Amino acid sequence: MAIEVKICGIRDAEGLHAAADAAADLIGFVFFPPSPRAVTPAQAGALSALRPGGPLRVGLFVDATDAEIAAVLAAVPLGLIQLHGEETPARAAAIRARFGLPVMKAIGVAEEADFAPVADFAPVVDRFLFDARPPPGGPLPGGNAQPFEWRLMAGRSVPRPWLLAGGLTPGNVAEAIRIAGAPGVDVSSGVERARGVKDAGLVRDFVAAAKGASPTG
Numbered sequence: 001m002a003i004e005v006k007i008c009g010i011r012d013a014e015g016l017h018a019a020a021d022a023a024a025d026l027i028g029f030v031f032f033p034p035s036p037r038a039v040t041p042a043q044a045g046a047l048s049a050l051r052p053g054g055p056l057r058v059g060l061f062v063d064a065t066d067a068e069i070a071a072v073l074a075a076v077p078l079g080l081i082q083l084h085g086e087e088t089p090a091r092a093a094a095i096r097a098r099f100g101l102p103v104m105k106a107i108g109v110a111e112e113a114d115f116a117p118v119a120d121f122a123p124v125v126d127r128f129l130f131d132a133r134p135p136p137g138g139p140l141p142g143g144n145a146q147p148f149e150w151r152l153m154a155g156r157s158v159p160r161p162w163l164l165a166g167g168l169t170p171g172n173v174a175e176a177i178r179i180a181g182a183p184g185v186d187v188s189s190g191v192e193r194a195r196g197v198k199d200a201g202l203v204r205d206f207v208a209a210a211k212g213a214s215p216t217g
């Protein structure tokens with residue numbers, strides 16, 4: 001089974017082309033202004049147009065309003081909406097119905113109890129993303145280069161396709177996939193040469209390492 005790879009936080013042509021050239025399956029645009037990786041709808045639209053086809057475009061939102069999501073969709077051909085805030089199952093269902101796009105809900109994980117919301121979200125989302133639970137009061141709800149205990153995922157039955165995220169790098173992604181049994185991975189910080197600046201070599205190395213890995217060891 002091929003590992004699915006998402007490169008998140010694309011904000012320039014180097015990152016875009018690196019991800020597409022490496023045959024990443026998904027790329028993420030961050031629509032959350034406090035992030036160093038944030039782009040405007042117009043910026044994401046212009047970037048996306050540089051490389052027609054290729055990876056599925058994912059829009060990352062944090063507790064966004066319908067108007068904010070609509071503004072993005074008017075500019076960028078998204079194929080998936082990622083919800084990385086405090087959205088409830090009802091809110092996820094409303095977004096999915098209103099915009100007619102698949103939805104991926106991020107779940108912050110630090111301990112077993114953090115998986116409790118999965119059952120409530122499963123009927124109303126198409127995918128899950130498991131990321132490290134962010135530090136309390138931290139500036140960002142994700143993208144913090146922080147791993148969680150991958151063994152918490154091992155043998156877990158997740159009712160939707162899912163991605164593993166949090167502190168992944170070209171050097172640890174194969175081990176993370178093996179320990180977690182992950183069918184896919186998502187990365188932002190680990191393929192950057194400076195905060196918010198993707199590095200083409202690291203993107204290439206990450207995708208190659210992930211695609212060459214096995215979730216069954």
Ligand SMILES: O=C(O)c1ccccc1N[C@@H]1O[C@H](COP(=O)(O)O)[C@@H](O)[C@H]1O
Pocket residue numbers: 008009028030032035036037038060062084131140141142143144145146165166167168186187188189190
């Ligand atoms: O990347 C961001 O800036 C970001 C901001 C707000 C919410 C989520 C964000 N990123 C997501 O977090 C994961 C893990 O990031 P990292 O690899 O540990 O830096 C990333 O894959 C994005 O989906």
